[in-house]
Amino acid sequence: MSYASQLLDSYPRTFNVDAKVLASAIDALTDCAQACTADADDDLSEPNVAELVKCIRLCLDCADICMTTAGVTSRQTEYDANVTRPLLEACIASCKSCGDECERHAMMHAHCQVCEQACRRCEQACRQLLDAMK
């Protein structure tokens, strides 16, 4: 059981969203943030780095956005849907853009394939959390 799950279990108040869906999203977000950071770095090491500039840029954005979304969704106290909802929308858009770009390089670079998977899984987990919040 991930720390995210354990900490939701020991949260002192109640919360209005399914804990399993929430924990899955938090885990997918932190995983995706790390994968994007690492993939941007892998791209920098490639001989064809000039062709990977868009991938690097989208990975840097996606890492930042996923990390921030992980923080905001980890906080349950005085939860504010007006903030969480548009942030999840932005995170879904970022995972989509980054995943699509990684896919274009997945045949040539195994690290882009791994990062694409992390982005797709995170996009899906954020969509499920957004649905569960409704």
Added chain:
Amino acid sequence: MSYASQLLDSYPRTFNVDAKVLASAIDALTDCAQACTADADDDLSEPNVAELVKCIRLCLDCADICMTTAGVTSRQTEYDANVTRPLLEACIASCKSCGDECERHAMMHAHCQVCEQACRRCEQACRQLLDAMK
């Protein structure tokens, strides 16, 4: 002239948004992120910390979101409106929520008054950038 302005001036390519509006937004975002971090900490030092829990939580969110938005808007290479636009919407929502909550404590706590100003200015700068992007 802020570093943000100087670095936009020396950007090697052209970009499709007014540099002055962009630089103002970046500066307002980094200012707001710092103000929210400091205000959350100021709240923690108050004898009535239990009444400031909502303010702390929204400040932590707003600090993270503003910092990430500063990063994404600072990146011009392979700019992706599909990511930047919803992120700016999320940031505007966060500055609004945090600014409103800070306003409730502004009479009693000078630090909340300062933070409210930073949030209002940032919200406005993000709206202007969003308009300029259209």
Added chain:
Amino acid sequence: MSYASQLLDSYPRTFNVDAKVLASAIDALTDCAQACTADADDDLSEPNVAELVKCIRLCLDCADICMTTAGVTSRQTEYDANVTRPLLEACIASCKSCGDECERHAMMHAHCQVCEQACRRCEQACRQLLDAMK
């Protein structure tokens, strides 16, 4: 296998540290960052929040430091020991301080017990990485 491991496996160049030790550290760092963020929020929800102010503050620091250390250690390209080494030292110090404070509240609050474990594990993983770098 974590994304961190998979991305180290597909890194295009060679690196001078044991990949298993490095992947364990990266995973422990991202886990600890999330645990500290969540524990600070759990503390904010407790009726005795005023007694948990030190715990909240150290958790916020530890979350930021672990996240940054995860980023820096995830980057292998043009690795700079002059930066990584003191940062790992700072991260070890932060995990130690935060783990010690969480331990003081572990009997009363299960979430502090979980966070203490994350901090202890991360402290150890950072020490092992620092040793492996020598």
Added chain:
Amino acid sequence: MSYASQLLDSYPRTFNVDAKVLASAIDALTDCAQACTADADDDLSEPNVAELVKCIRLCLDCADICMTTAGVTSRQTEYDANVTRPLLEACIASCKSCGDECERHAMMHAHCQVCEQACRRCEQACRQLLDAMK
């Protein structure tokens, strides 16, 4: 007067370091974080991006470390010198490495010259804060 200064002025408790030195460090840290983020992006737009890989990597590290150090030094409540001190050391090392690398490209790229200035100023401000803490 920067928000950092205003928020230190309205801090509800006393703190044991000169407020002016502290505010200067916080402002230099947030400035440097933004400059490094923007310079890494400027580098990505250059035709000779392959020669700027080390600069990009060090800028990404320096941005993360400065941002985290800005957060930790902005927090005064339950201040822990055991954490702040090694973190400032790590930040000084990062600003030094990044500033040195930017200097190598400063003649060719104006954005690296601007970033070098931000790194040098931040390194100095962190040293002054470390001295003031003794």
